[in-house]
Amino acid sequence: DGGITQSPKYLFRKEGQNVTLSCEQNLNHDAMYWYRQDPGQGLRLIYYSQIVNDFQKGDIAEGYSVSREKKESFPLTVTSAQKNPTAFYLCASGRETQYFGPGTRLLVL
Amino acid sequence: GENVEQHPSTLSVQEGDSAVIKCTYSDSASNYFPWYKQELGKRPQLIIDIRSNVGEKKDQRIAVTLNKTAKHFSLHITETQPEDSAVYFCAGGGGADGLTFGKGTHLIIQP
Numbered sequence: 001d002g003g004i005t006q007s008p009k010y011l012f013r014k015e016g017q018n019v020t021l022s023c024e025q026n027l028n029h030d031a032m033y034w035y036r037q038d039p040g041q042g043l044r045l046i047y048y049s050q051i052v053n054d055f056q057k058g059d060i061a062e063g064y065s066v067s068r069e070k071k072e073s074f075p076l077t078v079t080s081a082q083k084n085p086t087a088f089y090l091c092a093s094g095r096e097t098q099y100f101g102p103g104t105r106l107l108v109l
Numbered sequence: 110g111e112n113v114e115q116h117p118s119t120l121s122v123q124e125g126d127s128a129v130i131k132c133t134y135s136d137s138a139s140n141y142f143p144w145y146k147q148e149l150g151k152r153p154q155l156i157i158d159i160r161s162n163v164g165e166k167k168d169q170r171i172a173v174t175l176n177k178t179a180k181h182f183s184l185h186i187t188e189t190q191p192e193d194s195a196v197y198f199c200a201g202g203g204g205a206d207g208l209t210f211g212k213g214t215h216l217i218i219q220p
C-alpha cells in the first residue's frame with residue numbers, strides 16, 4: 001500500500017472550478033483506476049487505464065477527465081460539469097489484485 | 110459486464126460469534142474474487158482472495174468459500190473481535206476490465 005500515493009488529502013473546490021487529484025505509484029503496475037465513494041456507498045468506477053497513453057470510461061465518467069502520460073501517474077480532473085463532486089476519491093493500481101491509495105476527500109465551497 | 114451483489118448491508122454480531130457476508134456475481138468468465146476491509150476514513154485493504162479453481166481458502170480467523178455453479182462466494186469471520194468492526198467489500202473480475210465491487214457490508218461487533 002505504501003507504493004501508491006494520492007494528494008492532496010483534502011481539496012476544496014469553488015463553483016465553476018476545475019480541480020486535479022494526483023495519483024502516483026511505484027509498484028510498476030500497468031493498470032490504474034479511479035473510484036468515487038459516497039457516504040455509505042460502494043466503490044463506483046470513474047476511469048481506468050490498462051497501459052500508458054490509453055484509458056477507458058467507467059460507470060460514472062461524466063464530468064471527469066484523466067490522462068496517462070507516464071506509467072507511474074494517473075491524475076484525475078474534476079471539471080465544472082460535475083455538479084455533485086463532494087465525495088471520497090480513491091485511486092488504485094494492479095491488474096488483478098488492486099491496491100488502493102489513501103484517498104482524497106473533495107469538498108465544495 | 111459483471112454485476113456483484115452483496116448482503117447484508119449491515120451486520121451486527123456479538124463479540125466472539127461468527128459473521129458471514131455473502132456475494133453473488135453474474136459473469137461466469139470472472140475468475141478472481143477478493144475481499145477488502147475498509148476502516149472509517151481509510152483506504153480499502155485486501156484481506157483475502159480466492160480464484161475460481163479453488164473452493165475454499167482460510168487465513169487464521171478468516172475464510173472465503175466459492176460456489177462457481179451458483180455464482181456466489183462468502184466471507185466467514187470466526188471468533189469476532191472489536192477490531193473486526195469495519196466495512197467489508199467483495200469484488201469479482203480478473204479480466205481486462207478489472208474488478209466490480211459490491212456495495213459493502215458494515216460489520217458491527219457488539220461487546
